[in-house]
Amino acid sequence: MVELETVPPFFADKQELLDEILGRYPEYGRRSAVMPLLREVQHAERYVSEARLAEIGEIVGMHATEVKGVMSFYSEYHGEPVGTYHLQVCSTLSCSLAGSDELYDYLVEKLGIVNGEVDAEGRFSLQKVECLGSCGSGPVIQVNDTYYERVSRSRCDALIEALSRDEVPEPWRARGGDNEGADKADFLMHTVAAGEGETR
Amino acid sequence: MSVLDIAKGMGVTLGHLFKRPVTVQYPEQRATVQPRFRGRHHLLRHPDTGLEKCIGCSLCAAACPAYAIYVEADENDPENPTSAGERYAKIYEINMLRCIFCGFCEEACPTGAIVLGHEFELADFRYQDFVYAKPDMLVGTKGSKWQRREAEKKGKDVRLGFEAGPRPELEGVDY
Amino acid sequence: MKVTINDVSMDFAPGTSVIDAVFAAGYDVPYFCSQEYMSPIGACRMCLARVGAPRKDREGNWILDEETGEPKIFYFPNMMATCTTQVMEGMVVDTLSDDVKRVQNGMVEFTLINHPLDCPVCDKGGACELQDRAYEYGTGESRFVFDKRHQEKHHPLSEVITLDRERCIHCKRCVRYFEEVPGDGVLDFIERGGHTYIGTLEDGLPSNFTGNITDICPVGALLDTTSRFRGRNWEYDHTRSTGMDDAGGSAIVIDARTGRIERIKGALNPEVNKTWIDDGTRFGHEYVDADDRLRSPLVRKDGELVPATWEEAAQVVRDRLGGLSGKDIGIALRADATLEEGVAAKALAEALGTGQLDHAPRPAASVVPQQAPATLTDLATADAIFVVGDVTEEVPIADLRIKDALKGVTPPEMMAHGVPIADLRLKEHPVFHRERLSVAAPYRVDLMKHAGRTASYPAGGEAALFAALQAIAEAQDAKAEDAEAAAVQLDDGQRAALGMSLADAEALVRGLREADNAVVVIGGFVLATRAAAAAAATFAKAVGAKQLILGPMANSYGLELLHVGPSHDRYAYPGMLEGARALILSNLDPAQDPDVRATLEQKDFLVVHDLFLTETAKIADVVLPARSVYERDGTTVNLEGRFLPLQAAPVDAGESEDFVGVVGALGDALGQRLEGRSVRSARRVLRKRFELDPAELGPSGELYRPKGRPAPRVSIRSDEAVGGNVLVTPSMLRVEYLERNPHLLALSGGSRLRVNPADAAQHGLGDGEAVSLRVGGVVRRARVRLDAGVPAGLMLLPTLPEQPVGLAHADLATLTRDERELEVAG
C-alpha cells in the first residue's frame, strides 16, 4: 500500500458519512458497502485510484483486487482520471442507426482522442458506452451527467465550442417536427456526403 | 514331350532376345519413386517467414509405434523466434533405424511440420550415425547423412539416385 | 434421502449435492468449477442436468400421478447446476437424455468459444479437463467462425506461476482457492463479460501456497513456470511419494522425464494435506538436477579427491576404520533420513561397536509428545488453538489445517467416488473465526493475520511464557473452587513474559480449557530448551489440550521413535564432532563453521555422504554420492506420528546411493550381513519394532502410537545455552539448497537477514544488501531485509540443518558486506 502513505486516506475526515453508509447494512453484510463507498470516491475525485481501492477494501474487509473487480464491472467507475468534460457517446443499436458511429468518428477527428483517452489539457475525454436509455432521440452524448440528444454536426460543434469555453450549455429539448429529420440525417452515413453538413 | 514343345519354349526365350531389357541401370539411371513413397523425413518451414513449422509438441513422438522420435521443447526467444508462437523444438531427433516409415508422425503433426520425403539411400556404416537431428532433416538439406558426408569430402554435390513426382513442399524455401 | 439417478436409486445424507449423488451412482457429469475441499458456486454451468422432485399439497400429502398413483415428479423448468443443488426426498436426476446432451454440447461449445486451440503447445495438454470434457461431451466440430478473444499470454503472476489469460475459462477456482484455503485473497476477476480476466493488485502473490492453483486450474491458464515446456503430460513418469521438506509429510506426485525431475504436484491424502502443498515443497526440487551433483564416489589419493568405484571406496573405509576402536567412530545422519536409513545407521554403529550415533538437527526436547498427542485432523477440527512459534514456516500444512479449524467446517465424509466434489457446507467468502486462534512468537509471524489474540514475547522467553500462563490457569482453578479467591496476580516479570495483555491471556487460557477440542501447537523455539518444552507440556495438560509438536525436519519424529541417538549425552552430534577420531556424516555440512572445519581437518578419517561437494566434503577422505529425498525408497514419520511411504522417482542420479546403500557396501567390505543392508532387510526390523508393515502402508499412511511413553532420551544442548542477538527462525525453503533452486531463489530473494530498521540504521545496513555474518560460528550469507515486525536488538535468520532453530550468538564484528554477491533475481 505504498499509495496509502503518499495519499491521505479519503474517508479519514468523513467518519459520520462512513458510519451512515456502513449503518445501512448488517455487520455480516459489511461487504455490501463497497458500492456506495466507491460511488462517494467516484463523485468526489471523478475516478478511483488504486490507493482508494485499497482503502475501501480495508474498510469493508475485502482485498484491493476484489474491490477492483467490483469497480471494473461497472462502466461508470473510472480507473484513470477523466477529462473535465467526459463525453459518453451511446453506441447501441437505435443511436447507431441514428448515426452515433459517425458522431463518434466526428468527435474523434475533432478532439483528436479516441475511446478512453483524455486530451492534452485534460478538458475532454471520450468514451463509447452502451445504451443510455434515450433511444427515441438518438444520437446521444452524455457530458458528465447531462444528456444532449439528437446531436447534429452543428449542435456538436456548438457544444464542443461552448465546453472549451467552460460554459456548459443548457441541454436543448429534443424537438419533434420538421427539423428533426434534418438533425438526424446530419450524421447518417448514407445521406451525408463530405462537407454537406456545412450547407445546413 | 515333343520337339515342338521344346521349340515353342525356345521360341519364347529367343523372342526375349529382341525385347528391350527391363533392367533399370540404377544408380546411373534413376529409380522412379511414386509420389506417395515414404522415405527420409523432412522438417518444413513456413514458406513466407522461414520460421520452422515444428512447435515441439512431441505428438509425433506419442504417435510413433517404434518410439523412434525424441523431442525436447523450449520457449522461443521473442526477438528472433525459431518457430511461430511461444514454443519450438530445441532437440528433434529421429532414429532412422528404429523408424518404420509408417507416416504416423506425418498424420499426428498439428502443423504439418514433418513430412516423409523420397530419399531411401540411407545405408550407413555405424549405428550411432543413424540418429538424424534437426539439421539433417530441415527442409533444404539434400541427401542422407552419409551422402552429405561423402559429398563434403569429395567436394561434389549430392546426387540423389531417384526421381519422383512433384512435392512442392519439399522443394525447400528461399528466404 | 432416496434419490433416483437415471436408473439407479440410492440413499444419501441430507445436504449432499446432486453432482456427488450422480458420481456416487456411477454416472458422470462434466464440471469445471467444482473442486474438492472448495465451495461450489456453479460458475461454469457445465454440470447441468434435468432434475425433478415430487411435491406436497397443502395438506402435506404427496401429489400423486393419475395413472400410476406414484408421487408425481415435477421437473424444474430449466436444467439445474447439480453442483449447487441439494438432494431432496424422492428426487429424480437425469443425466443421459438427449435434452441434457444437447445442453452439455452447448455449454462445451460456449466454453470453447473464447478458448484458444493451442493444445499442442499447452503444458496442460493431455491432462486438461477441458480437453477431456470437449472430447466426451462436445459436438466435435466448431461453428464459431469469428475472431477469438485476444488477451495477454504467458503473463508472469509471480516468479513461479505463469498466467495465460486467453486460456482462462472463468471457473474462479483460483480466486476461491486463495480466499478459502490459505485465507489471503489476492486474485479476482477484472472487467466484465467477454473482457473478464484474472488479475491482482497486490504485487506478486503474497502467499506461501500459491503453487496449488496450477494443480486446480482446469485448463492451461495457470502453469508452473519451473516445468514450462519441459515435457508433455503423457511423457512424465508419475511417482507418488511424500514431501520431505518439512515434518508435515504432504503427499506429492513427482513428475520425472528422461531422468530429470521436471515438476512436483500435490496428491490426495485426506488425513494430512488434503490435496494442497506449500511452495517450498512444490518448487524446491531443482537442486536435484544441478550440474555439480556428485555422481560417483571420490577417494582422497595423495591429497586429491579422485573418482573411484563403490568397492574401492568401501575398501578404503574398511581399511582406515580397521585401525580405530569403535568408540572413536561417530556416525551422524540428517533428520530427513528415512526410517530404513536409521535402521541401517544403527546396524552400522552396532557393527563398528560405537555409541556415537545421532541425527541432526535434534532439538533439546523430545519431538514425541509425552501425553495427549494431536493429529492434524484434531487440529483441523479444534475449536481453540494456541500456537507458539512460526507454524507457517515450520510445517506449512499445519498452517492450512489451522485455517480449516477457523472456517469451522469438519472434513467431509468420503463417498463412493472419493472426496465429495461439491461440499455444500463450504461457502464462498468464508468467515474465519479468528477468536479460536491465538499465536505467540518473538516476532510478527504470518499466521498472526488470522489470529484473534497475538502475543510477541521476548525471544528465548518460552519457558517464562508458559510458566505465566500456568500461573493464570492455576489462579483460575482456585477461583473456580471458591469465588472469593484472589483474582489472577502476576508480577511484572510474568506480565512481560506474556507479551500480551493479562485480559487476553486469561481469555486465552479460558478458551483453551473450555474448548471441547483444544490444541497447543509447540514450535521449534519451545523445543530449543527442555525447560520450555516441559513447561509447555504441563500447561497443555493443565488446560486439557492436546499437543502438536513441530519437529525441525521431515523425519525427526521417526528417527527419535527409532532411537537413532547416542548412548551418552556427550556422544551427541556436536560433541561427536569434537570427540570422535573418525566420522561418517550423511548429508551434514558442519564445516561451514571455520572452527569445526579446523577440528575436522585434524580427524584421522572423515567420510561424507552428500549430494554436493560441500565444505565438509572438500576436506573429507572419502566422499560418497547421496540420493536426494525424491530418489529414496523408504518410510518417514510426520509430526503426528503417521507412517508415510516414500517411493523413488526415476531420476538419473549416477551411482548415488542412500545411506542404506552405503551400509550395504560397507557391510560387504566388512564381510558382514548387516540388518540395514537393503530396504527389505531394514523393513524386517521395522516390522518387528513397530508392529506395522512399512511395505503395506495405505495411500494416507498409518497412524502409530507408541505403547506407553517413549524411552527417555539424551539432550544435545544444556538449558543455559539460551540467549544471543540472532534468532534462527524456521524456514519453509531449504536454505542449504536455495542457490541451486533458481526459480525459488528468484521468488524468495535468497536467504534473508531480517533486521529492525532502527538496528539496520545503527549497523549501517541497507535493504537488499548482501552480507555475511558468523552466527553461532557458522558463516552465513544473506540479504538484508528491513522488517518493522522484528523486535529491536534482534536479527532473524532462516535455519540450516547445522543451525537449529532458536537463539544464537553472532559476532557483529564479522558482519560485513558479502564479497561474493549472491546472484538474486528481483
Added chain:
Amino acid sequence: MGLRDLFEKDVQELENEGILFSSLEKLVAWGRSNSLWPATFGLACCAIEMMQSTNARNDMSRFGSEVFRASPRQADVMIVAGRLSKKMAPIMRRVYEQMPDPKWVISMGACASSGGMFNNYAIVQNVDSVVPVDIFVPGCPPRPEALVYAVMQLQKKVRGEAFDQQGVELPMVEGWSR
C-alpha cells in the same frame, strides 16, 4: 615415351600419362568388391525385397553379387533380412562362423538393425550384438534400390573408402576389428 621417363618422372606425372600404379592390396580389394556373393538369410518381409533386388528389373548381378549361395561356405556377405528372434540368433551366428573370411554382414531393414517396432523380449534389438555388421539399411522394408545402394556402400567399404561421422577411416572388414 621411353624407359628413362619411368625413372625421371615422378608418379603423379606418369599417372597423368595413363600409367597406373596400384598396390596389390588395392587390386585384391577391387576384386573382392566386385564379387560379393551373398548368403541368403531372409527372415521376414525384407527377404521379399531382397529377392526383388536380384530379379531382372534391378539386377544386382551388375555388381557381381548375383549368386545367392545356399551354402555359407561359398558366400562373402550375409544379408540379414528381417527381425531376428532370439531363438534364431545362435543359428545365424553359426552360419556366420561357417562363412570363409573375409566376410561381411548387411543388416537389412529396421527390425534387423534395431528391432524396429518389435521392442519386446523375443526379438534381438540389434543384429550387431550377434554378428559384426558392416552396413545398416534403414527402411521397413528397404526397397530393392536401397539394398543395391547398400551393396555399393559395402563395395566402398571393401575398397577402404568408408569413414564414419567423425571422419574415422573404417576397417575393410568389420569382423576383423572385433
